[in-house]
Amino acid sequence: MPYLPPSRGNTGRKPGGSGSDVAFVGRAAELQCLQAAYDRASAGSWTVVEITGDPGIGKSSVLARLLAHARGAGAQVCAGQAVESDLHVPYGLLVNALGDAVHQPRAARLAAAQADLPVLRAVWPQLPGPAAEPEPIPAAQRYRVHRAVRNLLAVLAADTGDGPLVIALDDMHWADESSTELLGHLLRHPPRGRVLLVAAYRPRQLASGLRGAFAEAAVTGTSVRVDLPPLTEDETAALLPGRLSRRRRRQLHAASAGNPLYLKALSAAAEVTPPEPAAGHRLSEQAGVPDPVWSALAAELATLTPAERLVAAAVAVTGPAADMDLLATVAAHPVPEVVAALDRLAARDLLRPGPGTAPFPFRHPVVHTVTYESAPAGWRTAAHARAATALAERGAASTDRAYHLERCAGVGDTAAVGTLSDAASTVLPAAPATAARWLTTALRLLPAGAADTDRWELLVRHAEALFLAGDLSGGRDSVHTLLSLLPRHPADKRARVAVLAATVERLVGNAMEAEALLTAELAACPEAHGTAGATLRAGLATCAVMRSDPVAADRWTEQVLRDARHGARPAQLAGALALAAMSGHLTGAFAVAAARLDEAARTLDGLPDDDLVEVLQLVGLVGAAEIAHERIPDAVRHLNRVLAVAHRHRPAHVLTDLYGQLGTAYALTGDRDRAAECFDDEYDAALLTGSAAQCGTALKHQSWLALWRGDLPAALHLGERALADARAQRHPLSWSSMAIYALAHLFDDDPAAALRLLDSAGDRPHKPTIDPGARIRWWEVRAAACAATGDTGAARDAAEHASRLAAGSSLRRSQAHAAMARGYALLGDDPAGALEAARAASTLLDQAGDLLAAGRAHHLAANASAALRRPAQARAGFADARARFTTAQAPLLYDAAVRDERRMNARRPRPGDRSALTPRESEVAGLVAEGLTNRQIAERLFLSVGTVGVHVGRVYAKLGVGRRAAVAARLPAPPQAADRSGDHR
Secondary structure, eight states: OOOOOOTTOSOSSOTTSOOOSSOOOOOHHHHHHHHHHHHHHHTTOOEEEEEEOSTTSSHHHHHHHHHHHHHHTTOEEEEEEOOGGGTTSTTHHHHHHHTHHHHSOOHHHHHHTGGGHHHHTTTOTTSSSOSSOOOOOOGGGHHHHHHHHHHHHHHHHTTOTTSOEEEEEESGGGOOHHHHHHHHHHHHSOOSSSEEEEEEEOGGGSOHHHHHHHHHHHHHTOEEEEEOOOOOHHHHHTTSOTTSOHHHHHHHHHHHTTOHHHHHHHHHTTTSOOOOOOTTOOOGGGGTOOHHHHHHHHHHHHTSOHHHHHHHHHHHHHOTTOOHHHHHHHHTSOHHHHHHHHHHHHHTTSBOOOSSSSOOOBSSHHHHHHHHHHSOHHHHHHHHHHHHHHHHHTTOOHHHHHHHHTTTOOTTOHHHHHHHHHHHHHHTTTOHHHHHHHHHHHHHHSOTTOOHHHHHHHHHHHHHHHHHTTOHHHHHHHHHHHHHHSOSSSHHHHHHHHHHHHHHHHHTTOHHHHHHHHHHHHHHOTTTTSHHHHHHHHHHHHHHHHTTOHHHHHHHHHHHHHHHHTTOOHHHHHHHHHHHHHHHHHHTOHHHHHHHHHHHHHHHHTSOGGGGGGGHHHHHHHHHHHHHTTOHHHHHHHHHHHHHHHHHHOOHHHHHHHHHHHHHHHHHTTOHHHHHHHHHHHHHHHHHHTOHHHHHHHHHHHHHHHHHHTOHHHHHHHHHHHHHHHHHTTOTTHHHHHHHHHHHHHHTTOHHHHHHHHHTTTTGGGSOOSOHHHHHHHHHHHHHHHHHTTOHHHHHHHHHHHHHHHHTOOOHHHHHHHHHHHHHHHTTTOHHHHHHHHHHHHHHHHHHTOHHHHHHHHHHHHHHHHHTTOHHHHHHHHHHHHHHHHHTTOHHHHHHHHHHHHHHHSOOOSTTOGGGSOHHHHHHHHHHHTTOOHHHHHHHHTOOHHHHHHHHHHHHHHHTOSSTHHHHHHOSSOOOGGGGGSOOO
């Protein structure tokens, strides 16, 4: 269903308007910071500004100043303000902000956004397109809407004229769930072009996910935070009437804590005795408003007539967009009296009418809060009930009525349960957290004698909504509640719920708990030898395989395979065969695993898509097994097919795994663009699941991708986060995240850090895993790190581990990476052996079509040739490496090959002859020989890391070496103190 904009249009206090009724004072430094951000965006950089502070501190006023400047400079300004009563409207803030920019698009804009129009029409149904309903976007794929909007912003930014596209979002802490998720996506994946995003919010009330996204943007340097401090005493004095004494001004400044809104309320109430709060009213500190301010605003409300107070409270209940008839119904007053009261409230500046047929916003959200909370609790409940009834009589959408029903309905109100259930279904694709909240209320309202099936259905939907919202903990509780209520019969239904509960346990990092749950269910299952038992055994087999437990995996997958061969559907057989193939990796039965994978692929190819829906996670393992067996084209074909089905039917955690597997397959063929697209999809889907384990795996792939792209700082940052997530979740493959992170440290010329990281893996790399090749690659990285630190013995030991693992495999990549490990270990003192190993690896990897790894093997062979003083052979090897890195778009690896070739081509003195080194180069050479990294040398000699790198390159060239460990061998003696006192110019 299309997500319609809130009917209120703008909220009266429109961003870019005055934002306040008091004079603007101070804020010179803050405005200067905002000006700098505007200039940066104008120059072509995506820029984010956060304006933060307490309620009433002046965020809207500062934002208004910025927007006035932007409009005056010719920028296109799109401004919107979130309203607490619109939290249930999906993309409400986004629709409100972009306004005319989307409602009245120019032809050129439409043409540029043509590919995204089917998705964008889910948010803006008025966009041109077929007369049919907009493309339905499943909740697990909300990131498709996010990307379409990001592309739309890039189109709008390209058509802004003199200035940037300025998007201003006021009161972001009250943004609806969908807009919040979208903003988080934009912070992670900025649109192209000149775009300035300004968000004003209260920090303590901002959604936690958005807080994290802003923090990440600050780390990357794209976000600037402007915290508004309290006004000084002189500044508050400028806002007060001149007739007040100096003593009274100081008192008001202290009482308001320098807050302009609080200052105005306290000043206006100076002559009024604040009333005591009525019994049962919410205390001011609970509403987030200081006691003196609450009392001052309550005193202002106390001066109203009874009719005015009722109408003000009715506006607070219904929201600013209510029409006269609805306000009259809620206030229980005739329309003429309501109109008159609204006029008087506007004259008192309690309400500030804006454009449109019926927008009646309060002058500030704090005034709205105090007005609502000051109304008697019983009256509020009855008022929401009157609103819900009136909206139902009008035939209003269930989503509009749900807002009121969750605040007034009582236990046993089955009509309210139905409305809340319908409303949850409507908003689930875009706002699953809102859907979960309404379903929580529906469950609370169910009468004690409600049918079990009704309660079970609501619990299932409640869990689904929580999962889709990324609340795995809440979904876990809901599924366990459901499991506790379900009887043993029907056994099939209970078994499916148990497997779902185990899946959630696995996603939150409780692999052992998941296995224990399924074991207990199987022991108590009345149909253990039937379909229910087969379902539970398949769950146990999946747990064992994912946990890399060879004994349990062999036990359960054999039973699952027997189940599948006796009456199961072909789709279940394909999944069982894939599980068995993965189990074969753990037990070392590679030939049996290959045969079972052949049968799984044939079975999968013979199935129609509809048969795959119920076993998507299992048949997705066919692609994962094919990757491990180096059948990359088959893996790509099968994973693309399963993903196409998953797009229509499955939740985000299935999509996450499938995207990660497909991205890996593309990466192994050197297709960086497709790999990047899949890894980005994986990360976006993982964020929606809320699973730290899946986010950790996605971050590992992002780190790998950053290395591939040549962004070393990003690779290190992402690698650190990936490892932290994997360790926090006790992920059995956390050590594989270490390999990527350690490789980034090697490229950062810090082999010691890489070794410290690899050492922390303990005995994990010695244990079986579903991907034996991952273990071999881990030992390869360790061999390279040990060799780089000069520890030849440890390097050879790592290479031996890799060779033993590869000995039992006929897979080319496994053999090649073991040969690479041997090549790194031998390069320092046996370059001929290193050359032989590197050539063997390059041949195998070229045959496998692995461009990146093949390029690295050719690079290693070239370095070995250079060490053997065979320059022509080395140059051919460097050329082969560069050609593969060029095709794979790997600039970091390409540059490394170029540097090594230049070192080889430089003049080479007799080995050990230091006479050609300058004093500074001798000094650097000595520190390299001591084992210091470039960064440590830079700190010791007070040089930049780049300058040290230049010196190290010259030392390599003059001594005829290509590695740090070889420098010490070419120096006849350690540098003496006299050598270090030379010319430091």
